[in-house]
Amino acid sequence: MRHFTCVNDIGDLKEAVKKAQYVKQNPYADSALGKNKTMLLIFFNSSLRTRLSTQKAALNLGMNAIVLDINQGAWKLETELGVVMDSDKPEHLLEAIPVMGSYCDIIGVRSFARFESKDDDYSEKILTQFIKYSGRPVVSMEAATRHPLQSFADLITIEEYKKRERPKVVLTWAPHPKSLPQAVPNSFVEWMKATDYEFVITHPHGYELSPSFTEGCTIEYDQKKAFEGADFIYAKNWSAFADPNYGKVISMDKSWTVDKAKMDLTDNAFFMHCLPVRRNMIVTDEVIDGPNSIVIPEAANRVVSAQTVLKEILLNL
Numbered sequence: 357m358r359h360f361t362c363v364n365d366i367g368d369l370k371e372a373v374k375k376a377q378y379v380k381q382n383p384y385a386d387s388a389l390g391k392n393k394t395m396l397l398i399f400f401n402s403s404l405r406t407r408l409s410t411q412k413a414a415l416n417l418g419m420n421a422i423v424l425d426i427n428q429g430a431w432k433l434e435t436e437l438g439v440v441m442d443s444d445k446p447e448h449l450l451e452a453i454p455v456m457g458s459y460c461d462i463i464g465v466r467s468f469a470r471f472e473s474k475d476d477d478y479s480e481k482i483l484t485q486f487i488k489y490s491g492r493p494v495v496s497m498e499a500a501t502r503h504p505l506q507s508f509a510d511l512i513t514i515e516e517y518k519k520r521e522r523p524k525v526v527l528t529w530a531p532h533p534k535s536l537p538q539a540v541p542n543s544f545v546e547w548m549k550a551t552d553y554e555f556v557i558t559h560p561h562g563y564e565l566s567p568s569f570t571e572g573c574t575i576e577y578d579q580k581k582a583f584e585g586a587d588f589i590y591a592k593n594w595s596a597f598a599d600p601n602y603g604k605v606i607s608m609d610k611s612w613t614v615d616k617a618k619m620d621l622t623d624n625a626f627f628m629h630c631l632p633v634r635r636n637m638i639v640t641d642e643v644i645d646g647p648n649s650i651v652i653p654e655a656a657n658r659v660v661s662a663q664t665v666l667k668e669i670l671l672n673l
């Protein structure tokens with residue numbers, strides 16, 4: 357593996373899960389692998405889990421980790437090509453990226469969709485410039501369209517908790533007051549499609565994800581029907597994809613909040629969410645605090661997914 361930006365980079369999923377299970381059981385077995393290697397974590401957006409879990413993964417592998425918040429202490433970066441730089445952004449990505457690359461061996465980048473241009477977001481304008489100009493392996497720590505470290509952790513978690521070989525997994529939209537990217541659901545769809553699970557997506561009309569991700573998926577607009585017999589409920593909010601509403605909140609319908617009555621329709625399903633989660637918008641206290649909520653072990657597996665990915669990259673440096 358050179359870069360890690362999507363499910364295709366991980367190779368065979370069953371093998372990847374086996375490697376992750378080994379990493380989880382033997383977290384310090386490869387502590388010499390990253391000796392004298394430096395991981396640089398670049399954040400254009402806020403983070404709790406990704407920031408901590410990716411650092412922890414790098415440290416477990418014996419690497420040094422440096423974190424830079426672009427919007428707190430670094431120069432504001434110009435990202436447009438060919439512009440006259442007379443705005444408040446004194447440095448261009450074209451210099452900043454190779455400079456950052458010269459200080460490290462692996463770069464992690466978090467860069468959300470900006471919702472200014474669907475084309476810019478869906479061409480992964482920032483992430484691709486890091487791949488092009490850093491000269492280093494690049495790990496997506498959530499980009500405009502995907503969050504692969506999260507999806508890999510989700511898969512590891514489902515494999516740990518599943519009670520049958522081919523569980524029914526349901527991705528459900530749920531309400532939220534702010535406009536959120538489509539990266540987590542896109543990515544989850546991509547990873548679930550690569551398994552042999554039964555997979556259903558449910559959301560209100562108008563919240564269809566990009567067909568480039570959902571092609572071939574079962575989409576059920578009746579949330580209660582989708583929940584029937586489910587083994588895992590994966591809740592997430594996302595903003596609209598379709599024009600002219602790209603990036604907008606078009607509904608905050610609280611009837612889509614995941615509550616106990618809906619969970620009772622499932623086959624005693626586990627509740628999952630990538631976090632952070634808005635309680636009593638996305639999910640009721642009763643469900644997230646209940647015995648079938650696995651959001652904490654899911655988040656803990658972010659160290660495992662990151663460490664498995666970083667190990668593979670280190671082995672190929």
Ligand code: CP
Pocket residue numbers: 402403404405406407498506630631632
């Ligand atoms: N799930 C996730 O990526 O969390 P953070 O945004 O806190 O990193």
